[in-house]
Amino acid sequence: MANTVMRCEHLWKTYEKHLIAVKDVSMRIEEGDIKLIFGPSGSGKSTFLRCLAMLTIPDKGDIYLREECLTTSGVNLNRARARIGFVFQHIWLFRHLTAQGNVELALRRVLKLHKEEARERALQALREVRMEEWAHHYPAQLSGGQQQRIGIARALARNPDIILLDEPTSALDPELTGEVIDTLRDLAKKGTTMLIVSHEMPFAREIADEMLFYDAGKIVETGPPEQFFTNPQSERAQKFMTRLIKRTRKE
Amino acid sequence: MVDPFPLIFDGFITTVEVSIFGVFAGLALGTVLALGDLYGGRFFSILIRGYVEFFRGSPIIIQLFIFLYVIPTVLNFRIDALAVGFMVFALNSAAYQKGYVKGAVEAIFQDQMMAGLSIGMSRLQTLLHVILPQALRIVIPAWSNEFCSITKSTPALLILGIRDLTAAAMTIVGQTWRVVETYSAIALIYLAWITIVTKIADIVYEKKKIPGIEISA
Numbered sequence: 001m002a003n004t005v006m007r008c009e010h011l012w013k014t015y016e017k018h019l020i021a022v023k024d025v026s027m028r029i030e031e032g033d034i035k036l037i038f039g040p041s042g043s044g045k046s047t048f049l050r051c052l053a054m055l056t057i058p059d060k061g062d063i064y065l066r067e068e069c070l071t072t073s074g075v076n077l078n079r080a081r082a083r084i085g086f087v088f089q090h091i092w093l094f095r096h097l098t099a100q101g102n103v104e105l106a107l108r109r110v111l112k113l114h115k116e117e118a119r120e121r122a123l124q125a126l127r128e129v130r131m132e133e134w135a136h137h138y139p140a141q142l143s144g145g146q147q148q149r150i151g152i153a154r155a156l157a158r159n160p161d162i163i164l165l166d167e168p169t170s171a172l173d174p175e176l177t178g179e180v181i182d183t184l185r186d187l188a189k190k191g192t193t194m195l196i197v198s199h200e201m202p203f204a205r206e207i208a209d210e211m212l213f214y215d216a217g218k219i220v221e222t223g224p225p226e227q228f229f230t231n232p233q234s235e236r237a238q239k240f241m242t243r244l245i246k247r248t249r250k251e
Numbered sequence: 252m253v254d255p256f257p258l259i260f261d262g263f264i265t266t267v268e269v270s271i272f273g274v275f276a277g278l279a280l281g282t283v284l285a286l287g288d289l290y291g292g293r294f295f296s297i298l299i300r301g302y303v304e305f306f307r308g309s310p311i312i313i314q315l316f317i318f319l320y321v322i323p324t325v326l327n328f329r330i331d332a333l334a335v336g337f338m339v340f341a342l343n344s345a346a347y348q349k350g351y352v353k354g355a356v357e358a359i360f361q362d363q364m365m366a367g368l369s370i371g372m373s374r375l376q377t378l379l380h381v382i383l384p385q386a387l388r389i390v391i392p393a394w395s396n397e398f399c400s401i402t403k404s405t406p407a408l409l410i411l412g413i414r415d416l417t418a419a420a421m422t423i424v425g426q427t428w429r430v431v432e433t434y435s436a437i438a439l440i441y442l443a444w445i446t447i448v449t450k451i452a453d454i455v456y457e458k459k460k461i462p463g464i465e466i467s468a
Contacts, residue, residue: 096385
């Protein structure tokens with residue numbers, strides 16, 4: 001049986017004014033799995049992902065990374081987060097550091113690696129996203145696609161147990177989206193465990209083991225990509241897929 | 252007849268010492284106050300705001316007076332006038348610089364804090380390695396203004412019996428009646444000194460500037 005990397009049970013997160021972003025959600029991700037979450041904007045996908053990384057603290061429910069429960073009190077959350085790679089929709093690189101500095105920071109300050117070793121590993125991560133030659137550039141000197149690849153390298157460099165990606169291409173134009181997708185495809189080939197929020201449907205069909213349709217704070221439907229493309233079970237997913245496929249064709 | 256040069260020199264040194272100490276100690280304390288206001292909780296925030304209101308809301312002469320005479324009299328201790336001068340200028344500047352640092356930290360805070368946490372750093376680490384290095388870069392131009400302002404406020408030290416550059420000029424004028432020459436010379440010294448320091452600040456700002464972290468003022 002495959003190893004469970006991450007799971008959550010009966011997770012809840014409510015914002016003020018009774019806006020429920022995560023409503024009793026349970027799921028698990030096995031080693032090497034690639035799962036893709038999609039659904040309408042404002043449905044709580046980002047919040048759900050941030051809860052899994054404990055960047056947003058859930059109100060109720062449990063999250064396990066491997067065997068460790070992250071939602072019990074007294075857990076060292078910094079150490080736990082160091083084992084989770086997170087890629088943000090709006091990238092959020094450290095603006096005062098070069099590409100290499102962005103990747104190196106956690107290696108030096110969190111994993112406490114020696115300078116030389118940290119540099120080597122940072123360059124290795126940059127190589128993996130094909131950004132090695134841009135190592136000494138600052139974020140503002142790079143295109144959005146390049147920045148996001150640095151964001152992915154930053155998440156990768158610590159060899160995390162899992163990488164969570166929150167709409168990594170939605171802030172990019174179609175051309176730049178392509179290069180980020182290529183990077184993710186490379187990671188998929190290497191067997192990286194990933195949970196991705198994305199609406200890139202051709203990409204989803206190609207690499208996802210499973211897709212999850214998320215709406216109004218809940219996972220409404222789960223299944224292999226083919227199920228969603230040919231025969232979505234729920235009415236909401238059906239409608240959403242029809243719109244999404246139409247839009248993709250137009251592009 | 253008084254020799255004006257030693258007086259001017261001593262006055263200039265006092266102005267330089269107090270203003271430089273004030274602006275650097277003010278930056279250090281202002282940074283602590285900014286972080287205390289942002290993350291210290293309600294109690295500290297109220298305390299810090301009270302502090303800022305006091306130092307921004309009263310003339311520095313009154314502050315010097317309070318620290319040299321009122322507080323020592325009430326609490327029954329003695330304090331050196333020059334020490335009070337240094338301290339009050341630092342405390343006063345901190346009240347202003349707290350505002351600059353807080354504004355800069357807030358401007359870059361939220362996304363960078365979350366990014367810092369996401370790679371496994373603690374809040375403190377993120378503050379030290381991510382937020383402050385950016386905030387302090389943004390603060391340099393405001394800091395340079397603060398320096399100009401402090402340099403020109405040191406005549407207030409006279410209430411403590413300490414002679415700065417302007418006070419030295421006043422003494423010379425009182426004895427020589429050479430009003431135009433003396434004040435012109437003093438004005439030129441201020442101008443030269445402030446120009447040098449603000450130029451240095453500009454150079455540091457340019458040298459430390461990173462593409463993407465600039466103020467658009």
